[in-house]
Amino acid sequence: MRILITAGPTREAIDPVRYITNKSSGKMGYSLAAAAVHEGHKVLLISGPTSLEIPNGVDYLPVESAEEMYEAVQNQIGRMDAAIMTAAVADYKPINVPEHKIKKTGDTLTLTLEKTKDILGSMRSVFGFEGILIGFAAETNDVESYARGKLEKKQCDMVVANDVSRKDIGFDVAENEVILVYPTHTDHLEKAAKTHIAHEIIKRLPSLHRQKSNNL
């Protein structure tokens, strides 16, 4: 299968030398890319800035902002069989980014932010993607019901959800404990290295593919 994976954080410019970002390390997405290559898939990794090594055998497309990631996905998705959206895309970005560095003239500084485009939410409705679509959900409470809401709203085949209120899993650490939310049921994966979780997710692609073909 040809698989597109988004990973890492995005950077949203405040001025030419400053930006807003988040704590995403990119580990989950890079682990998925490596696991997918290991299973014989062809992988395009579209990634925001991380300090990770690009996995061997992966086609790599670096981006910075949510807008750049959106455009890269839009340009590439036509040739893909599956898409796994692990990126922690900024939900908001500063409006009116000045051409020059902001000087510290005032005692306070107010930034006005506007919503970025929802890449995962555009996959079906805007890009017309009909392949296997896997989203990620980072929640602090009611993990399964929020994840199921995202699954339905964004028309995913599976949402991988974790509880980011826990310090021992998820953001910026090597381990994760996730639930896999499908339209018909939910599977729980025990706490494990992200590399292991990645293999578990990639192993499920063929059956997702079969289910989709049977429903057509």
Ligand code: CTP
């Ligand atoms: N995502 C995306 N583009 C965005 C924001 C999010 O592709 N601009 C993707 C993420 O990669 C992830 C999924 O959407 O796969 C979940 O993102 P999240 O921000 O948690 O979902 P939202 O629907 O924006 O809900 P909320 O932030 O209110 O929880």
